[in-house]
Amino acid sequence: MDAPRDGACWAFIRGSFELFVYGWYPEPERWRVNLSFLLLVIAIFGVLKDNLPGKKYWLWFAVFFPFIAAWLLVGGFGLVPVGTQKIGGILLTIIVGVTGITFSLPLGILLALGRRSHLPVLRAVCVVFIEFIRGVPLITLLFVASTMLTYFLPPGSSFDLLMRVLIMVTIFAAAYIAEVVRGGLQGLSSGQYEAADALGLTYWKAHRLIILPQALKISIPGIVNTFIGLYKDSVLVLIIGMMDILGLGRARLNDPLWLGLAPELYLFIALFFFLCCFSMARYSLGLEKKLRTGHKQ
Amino acid sequence: MKDNSSQASNPLTRLWRNQESRGVIIQIITITLLFAIIALIGRNVVINLAALDKEFSFTFLTWPAAYDIGFSPFLEYTSQSTHLKAAAVGLLNTLLVAITGCIFASILGFTLGILRLSKNWLVNRIAYTFVEFMRNVPVLIHILAIYSLIITLMPPVKKALDLGGGQFFISNRGFYMPSPVFEPGAWMVGVAMIVAILSVFLFRRWAKKVQDNTGKIYPVFWISIGIIFGLTGIVFIAAGMPLSWDVPALKGFNFKGGMAIKPEFLALWLALSYYTACFIAEIVRAGILAVSHGQTEASKALGLRNNRVLQLVVIPQALRIIIPPLSSQYLNLTKNSSLAIAIGYMDITATLGGISLMQTGKEMETMILVMGVYLLISLCISGYMNWFNRRIKLTER
Incomplete structure (x- = not known):
C-alpha cells in the first residue's frame, strides 16, 4: 500500500462477485450452475432433515445428485458441453x-x-x-x-x-x-x-x-x-x-x-x-x- | 436356505461356502489384482518414459541446481550446488519450520485451552471466538494473508522500524536481530551447558526416587534452573566471555550483519502455529475437562496446595488423554508446512518437488523422494509420540 487508506474498499468484491462465483463459466449457460446449487441445497436438506416423509427417496436423490450435477455442469447428452477449465471460483x-x-x-x-x-x-x-x-x-x-x-x-x-x-x-x-x-x-x-x-x-x-x-x-x-x-x-x-x-x-x-x-x-x-x-x-x-x-x- | 445347498455338487461352490477356503481365494484374488495393477502401471511407465526419451534414475541429484535459495540458515548453498544439496536445504527448512511451529503451537494452544476454561466470561468468549474463527478458515488463507500483511504493512528497508536500541529491526524484508559470534574458547561454555543439563537430568531422577521412597520433596525446578544457569554462567565468565554479538546495520539498500528472519518464514511459522494452536486448544480443553472433578476434590482433601493439585493430579491424567490427538496435530502441522510453496519459502516441496522437478523434468523421481521424506518424518514423529505416550500411560496391575 502506498498511501494509507481510510477504509475498506468493498467495490472490489462486489465488482468481481460473478467471477468469484462462476469462474469463466459461459454466461448463457449459468442457469445450469444455479440449478446445480439449488439441487445441492435440496440434497443437503433431504439428508439432514429428520422425520422427512419419504426419507428414503430423499437419500436416493442425494446419492444420485453428484452425477446429475456433473451432467449439468459439464454438459453433453443434450446440453452444450462446457470445458472443465472454464470452471472456477x-x-x-x-x-x-x-x-x-x-x-x-x-x-x-x-x-x-x-x-x-x-x-x-x-x-x-x-x-x-x-x-x-x-x-x-x-x-x-x-x-x-x-x-x-x-x-x-x-x-x-x-x-x-x-x-x-x-x-x-x-x-x-x-x-x-x-x-x-x-x-x-x-x-x-x-x-x-x-x-x-x-x-x-x-x-x-x-x-x-x-x-x-x-x-x-x-x-x-x-x-x-x-x-x-x-x-x-x-x-x-x-x-x-x-x-x-x-x-x-x-x-x-x-x-x-x-x-x-x-x-x-x-x-x-x-x-x-x-x-x-x-x-x-x-x-x-x-x-x-x-x-x-x-x-x- | 435349501437343505442340499451345504452339500452342493459343484466343488467350486463348496470351496466358496467354506469360510477358510473362501478367505484364501479372496486373498489370492487380491494379490493377483494388486500385481496386475502394478504390472500395468509399470508397463505404462516404461512405455511412456521411452516415448519421451526419459530415463528413470536418480543421477539428476548430482547435477548443478542452478537456482537460488534465499533462506538457507544451516548450509552454504549457491546456485552452483547440486540438486541433492538443494533438497537438503529444503529438508532442513521444512524441519526448522515444523519444529519451531510445533513448539510455538503447543505453548499457544495450551494457553488458549486454559483460557477457554476460564471462569471469566470475557476471557472465555474472546478465546472461543479466536479459536473458532481461526480453525474454520483454511490454513493456506492464513499463510497468504499473514504474508501479505507483513509485506504491505511493514515499512520498507530504508525506514525499518527500530524495535529496541538499534539492535532489532523489522521491515518488509524480514526481522533483523543480532547474531551471536563464537570466539575461541566458546566450546568450554558449550561443554559446561551439556554437563549442566546432564546433571539436572540425573538430579531429577534422584529426587523422584527420594520422593517415591521417603515423600521428601525438593524444589526440583529452582535447583535445576540454578544448576543450568549457574554452571554455564560461571564457565562463561571464567572463559573470558567468549561471545560477542554481530549487530545488523543498514548499509546501502539492505541490512548487513546479524540474523535475518525472512518474511516468508515468519508468515509460515506464525500462520501454522496459531492455526494448529486452535486445534490444540480444543484438545487441551477436552483433556482437562475429562479429568473428573472428584480427583481435584480428593487431592484437596489430602491437603495439597492448588498448584500441587494441578501439577501432580490433574495434568498427568489430562496428558494421557491429550497426547494421542496432540501427536496427530504435530503431524498435521508438519504436513501443512508443505504449503510454504505458496509464498516462496523454500522447503522440501518447493525445492525438490517444485523447482528441481521443473528444471530436470524428473517428475517421478522427485515426487517419490519428496513423499518418502514426508513419510519418514511422519514415522519419526508418530514413533516419538508413541514412545512418550507409553511412558506416561497409566501403569495398571
Whole structure:
C-alpha cells in the first residue's frame, strides 16, 4: 500500500462477485450452475432433515445428485458441453468439496472394513494404503495428479485435470475417513459382532444391519470433522494452477485497478470458508448432543 | 436356505461356502489384482518414459541446481550446488519450520485451552471466538494473508522500524536481530551447558526416587534452573566471555550483519502455529475437562496446595488423554508446512518437488523422494509420540 487508506474498499468484491462465483463459466449457460446449487441445497436438506416423509427417496436423490450435477455442469447428452477449465471460483471449491465428501465416505468405510479384516493380505494392503496417504501432505498428492499420473496411464490417453484432482482428493479424504470409521468399529462392544454371528447373518448382512449403523453413529463427529478438513483443503488446488475462489481472487489482485486490496480479499474468502465450516461444525456438535442423550440410560 | 445347498455338487461352490477356503481365494484374488495393477502401471511407465526419451534414475541429484535459495540458515548453498544439496536445504527448512511451529503451537494452544476454561466470561468468549474463527478458515488463507500483511504493512528497508536500541529491526524484508559470534574458547561454555543439563537430568531422577521412597520433596525446578544457569554462567565468565554479538546495520539498500528472519518464514511459522494452536486448544480443553472433578476434590482433601493439585493430579491424567490427538496435530502441522510453496519459502516441496522437478523434468523421481521424506518424518514423529505416550500411560496391575 502506498498511501494509507481510510477504509475498506468493498467495490472490489462486489465488482468481481460473478467471477468469484462462476469462474469463466459461459454466461448463457449459468442457469445450469444455479440449478446445480439449488439441487445441492435440496440434497443437503433431504439428508439432514429428520422425520422427512419419504426419507428414503430423499437419500436416493442425494446419492444420485453428484452425477446429475456433473451432467449439468459439464454438459453433453443434450446440453452444450462446457470445458472443465472454464470452471472456477466458488463453483470449483464446492465441486471439489462435495465430490470428495460423497465419494470418500463409501471408500473410507470399505478401507476401514478391510483394515479390520481377518484376511492378512487384505488387511496389509489397506494398512499400507491408509498409512501412506496419511503420511504425505495433500499437496504432494496433487502434484502427483498434475505431473506424474500421466505416466501411469496407457500411452496416448489422458484425462481431465479436474477429474484427476477429484480422484486424488477423494482418495486422500477416504484414508482419513477410514481411520475415523475404524475408531467407531473398535468402539463397538464385541457382543454386537457375536450377536450378529449368532443370528447366522453373513458378513455383509451383519455389517449392513447391525455393525455399521452403530459404528457410523459413533463416528459422525469425526466424519464431519474430516469433511470440514477436506472442504478447507480444497483451496490447495490453487497451487497446481486451478482457479478456485482463492486463485481467482489472487489473480484479480494483479489487476492494476485493484492493487493493494489483499486484506479485503482475504477477509471475504475467510468469511466464506468460516460460514461453511462453522455451520458444519455446529451441526456436528448438535448431532453429538442429540446422540449422547439417545444413549443415556 | 435349501437343505442340499451345504452339500452342493459343484466343488467350486463348496470351496466358496467354506469360510477358510473362501478367505484364501479372496486373498489370492487380491494379490493377483494388486500385481496386475502394478504390472500395468509399470508397463505404462516404461512405455511412456521411452516415448519421451526419459530415463528413470536418480543421477539428476548430482547435477548443478542452478537456482537460488534465499533462506538457507544451516548450509552454504549457491546456485552452483547440486540438486541433492538443494533438497537438503529444503529438508532442513521444512524441519526448522515444523519444529519451531510445533513448539510455538503447543505453548499457544495450551494457553488458549486454559483460557477457554476460564471462569471469566470475557476471557472465555474472546478465546472461543479466536479459536473458532481461526480453525474454520483454511490454513493456506492464513499463510497468504499473514504474508501479505507483513509485506504491505511493514515499512520498507530504508525506514525499518527500530524495535529496541538499534539492535532489532523489522521491515518488509524480514526481522533483523543480532547474531551471536563464537570466539575461541566458546566450546568450554558449550561443554559446561551439556554437563549442566546432564546433571539436572540425573538430579531429577534422584529426587523422584527420594520422593517415591521417603515423600521428601525438593524444589526440583529452582535447583535445576540454578544448576543450568549457574554452571554455564560461571564457565562463561571464567572463559573470558567468549561471545560477542554481530549487530545488523543498514548499509546501502539492505541490512548487513546479524540474523535475518525472512518474511516468508515468519508468515509460515506464525500462520501454522496459531492455526494448529486452535486445534490444540480444543484438545487441551477436552483433556482437562475429562479429568473428573472428584480427583481435584480428593487431592484437596489430602491437603495439597492448588498448584500441587494441578501439577501432580490433574495434568498427568489430562496428558494421557491429550497426547494421542496432540501427536496427530504435530503431524498435521508438519504436513501443512508443505504449503510454504505458496509464498516462496523454500522447503522440501518447493525445492525438490517444485523447482528441481521443473528444471530436470524428473517428475517421478522427485515426487517419490519428496513423499518418502514426508513419510519418514511422519514415522519419526508418530514413533516419538508413541514412545512418550507409553511412558506416561497409566501403569495398571
